[in-house]
Amino acid sequence: MRFWSILVAILLLCGARLAGAQSLAAPPFVRQWTQFLGDGVSVIAGERGTLYYQCRDGVGALDLATGTKKWSSLAGQQVGSACFRTGTLYALVEGNTLYAINAGTGNTRLLQRFPQGIRRLTQDSDQLYVLDERGALHALSPRTGQVLWSTVLVSSPKPDTVSVVLAATREGVYVGIDAKGKRGEELGIAPESGKVLWRRRVSFPDLYSHTVIEGDVIFYGEKPRRINARTGNVVWTARGYLAQGPVLGNAWLTSGWDTTQGHDLATGKRLWRSPFPYGDILDSCSDGQSVLLHTSNEGPKPSVMVEGVHCLSQEGKLLWQAGKPFTGAPIFADQSHIVTWDQNENRLLGYIPGALPRLPATAAEKKSLAEWLVAQFENLDEAERQLLEKLKPYSTLAFLSRYRELAKRRIHNLDTYLFALCERENTAALLELWKQGGGEGVVRTLQAKGDPAAYIPTFVQTLRDQKSSSSALLSAISHSSHPDAVAFLLDALRDPKAPVEWRAAAFEHLAGTGGAEGVAAIRAVRSSLKQPSPPKPWFASFDLESLPKKAVQKDAKGRTWALFHTDILGNSGDCFIVEKEAEGWGTPVFTGVWTGNTMRDNAPETFRGIRTEKLMATEWIKIFPDDPTLRKDTDGDGLTDLVEARLGTNPNTADTDGDGLSDAVDPCPTAAPRPLGDTEKILVACIEARLFDQNSERPLEATKETGSACDASRWRI
Incomplete structure (x- = not known):
């Protein structure tokens, strides 16, 4: 194996030197190391040949060149979020405990333990900020963990009912908060005092992702905009949906099925548009000069997605592209290293430019x-x-x-x-x-x-x-x-x-x-094989004994009726009535009224001049029981004209498709059977075989018991 190791070392060294002229390393790549770290790995920062990471089982540091663990801390504790500043990592553990970790040694010290669960952790150049589950924002000293100030942003919410966005900028702290039962708000907070500088109502402030740029926050999604955190002034808004992407110099990238674009961070306007789409950006990493995009695009076959990797300059120029130059998704890159996260096997892989040597000859x-x-x-x-x-x-x-x-x-x-x-x-x-x-x-x-x-x-x-x-x-x-x-x-x-x-x-x-x-x-x-028994009437599958009491009323003649909804005709909002008889409930009758929109039609707002809400509450018992329109059955086949209008059958013919089965019991009343061709007979045999294990005695029959319109349908061969 000695010759193999020497060859690898020589080729990797040459590849690394050749890549030095470019901003990010270029393919081909060769794996240098592998490290298993458990679930949920993400990079906190990369600095001076060290990669700092967090996972569900602590935080740690790796040597970028070898993948060797320099240290790991907080083992066995669930790390919710972490950040890095000036040689120190800050990690929020078990939802309410904040630790400071020396980036060189991994030594930890307790900064603060909060009585409430913490939803977000962030920082600026001077302070740490945490927002707890009751909507209170706290500023802390990074050195001592002392709480410098606290501001309650939401009055008395219940725990676990607050969704938040927390972003610390150079000029102020932005908070978007959405408490259950209250309308969402966005606020600007003075970092020096915790004073609320401005606030306004906004819908779903936590819905869209964001990026901090100097003193502002940029939001992506359906309503892209840039907001100054201290004043609340909207710097710009953009039209259309813009997805979040990596920031590169003075632009951020957004990508979709039809285009990849660069947008000016200062104005929101498009700077450039690629001549071809790269697809959905799955992952990305950048050194500030160029960006590595891990994308997914539609392949040559329909519904088949093809992954690829593209390296772009600030101006949108394609520096290189490759189909699958490494295993996993890129999470860190610089001039000589690429680190990927292989989610399938919970491992990090380190790459450098180079190629695998040729196979030996003997x-x-x-x-x-x-x-x-x-x-x-x-x-x-x-x-x-x-x-x-x-x-x-x-x-x-x-x-x-x-x-x-x-x-x-x-x-x-x-x-x-x-x-x-x-x-x-x-x-x-x-x-x-x-x-x-x-x-x-x-x-x-x-x-x-x-x-x-x-x-x-x-x-x-x-x-x-x-x-x-x-x-x-x-x-x-x-x-x-x-x-x-x-x-x-x-x-x-x-x-x-x-x-x-x-x-x-x-x-x-x-x-x-x-x-x-x-x-x-x-x-x-x-x-x-036994043949299926004759199908039952369409209403036989109703469970009328389980009707709620509030749906049952007496009419002026003392008769008991029930009003209920069912999707037996294809729309769950369809309204039926049924009369209580001596031996139980009678035959349900379709009213022709529905309260839920269909894919084709909106539900009517009125019925004979009566608002639908009032009709359903009090008026139906006065109108429906003796309405002859509900029971009109022109062809006498057992289906009322209202039902036939919904099913698409002919109300003037008892057997719409002429197959000898009445519309009321025909599972396919608009399509008559015919002699099957050879191909169809093969398909029939295949269907029989597939249904055989559902009922070994009657493989020709497949029924559902879901209370839906499919209850009466059968495989009939």
Whole structure:
């Protein structure tokens, strides 16, 4: 491995020197280090070769060149937010305790413990600011933690009902606060005294992201604007939706599906527009001269998103672009380093300019390299892991020996590498790995690449012995034409007591894997299936006994009626009435009135000159019970004309589609059945197979019990 290490060092050094002429490092990149830090990692600051970070398990510092931990603090404590100033980090822990951490040593000291939970922490050049859950703003000394002043911004809110924006600028502190039950406000606070300098009402002040620029705050979103924190004056507003993006010099970038733009921070006006879109900005980092954009854009296939990385200058000039030059999302970059966060495996990766060396030529060197890569697998990035496929067969057995250990680490797409490294000759090793608890990934690899003669008998015997419903084993068996697999499925299909998953798999696959005997078995089952029972009237699915008491009233004749809403006709706002009879409730009647807007029409505001609200409250009981319009059924099919108007059926014909079924019981009253073509018959068989496991005795029928209009619908083949 010595030659490999020397080559890597030489190439990395050359790459780093070549990159020095550019603002940010340019590809290709090579991974220099990997560090596992747990969940929720974010960068606090990067300074003098050190990267300061926070995660859900504390804060720490890494050496940018090697990834080595210089120190970590507050281990096991949940860090909510943190900031950095003049050699000190400030971290808010467990929601109410503020610590100061020496950036050089990691030594911590308690600054302040607050009686209330803290929602936000920020700073300016002189002070720290925290806003608690009851809407009080406090200024603290960064050195001693002493509370310099406190200002109550919201009167007596309940805890956990305040949403806030807190931004400390060079001239004042901006606070946007939204307390539950009260209209939102934005305020400007004097940093020297806590005095409220101005305040005004605003809707949803916490909804949009922001950036601090000198003495002002810029808000993005639907109403972009720049506000001076001390005076409250609006410096500028912009039209249209502008997404938050990285700040670069005198501009901020915003990107979407159709454009990427740079906007002047001073005026809000567009400075430049890229000739092509980069897509949605997922992540970004900048050194102030250029910016690295991690983007997502629509690929060549519909609904397929393609990620990419672009480096832009302040003027919007594209310096370089690459499809996937590193693993993870960039969170820090300078002239010679890029640090990414791989969320899939909870790790940071450090990169420098350079390229992976060529693969060695001799078998011994390939074997040595393959074993080293497998030993380092959890630390490798995607480019390094892909080298393993080029090193087959030397990498295969080494990888199989570590597979179970790596699976416990939850390596992203681990089974993809298993699939790529294994071939038919590895069947015995894969089967042994599965017997040792290798899991479903091993089964799927055997199914795709293994020798069925070696693994199918074992899988079949395992299912028979354990009466297991393992989806992976069953999939491997049901897709195989091996005699043991076919015999297993035939037995399952003919045995009504077999697990329903087995019978469903047999019904779905035997016609393709079982030859003539399999086709005959499927046909025999189809011919013996029970046909669906005649559909019930559409109103039979109502649960009328659960109607609320307030919906029940007596009319002038002493009869009891109920008014209720149901979506049986497709709109949840539809109003029905029903009369109480001696044996229970009668047949519901549609009133033709609805109170909820549909996608096509707005709900009527009045009915026969009566406001809808009043109609629903008191007047319906006077109008609907004896209204003949509600019960008019011109064709006598059991559906009133009002219902037929909603369903789109013909009120003058009892059987709109002429299929012999009355509109009242026809699940598809506007579409008559017809002879099926060959393709449609295949689709019918597929639907039967897919529904088989829902009801093994009646796979032709699929019903829902949701109280909706779908209750009466059936698969009818």
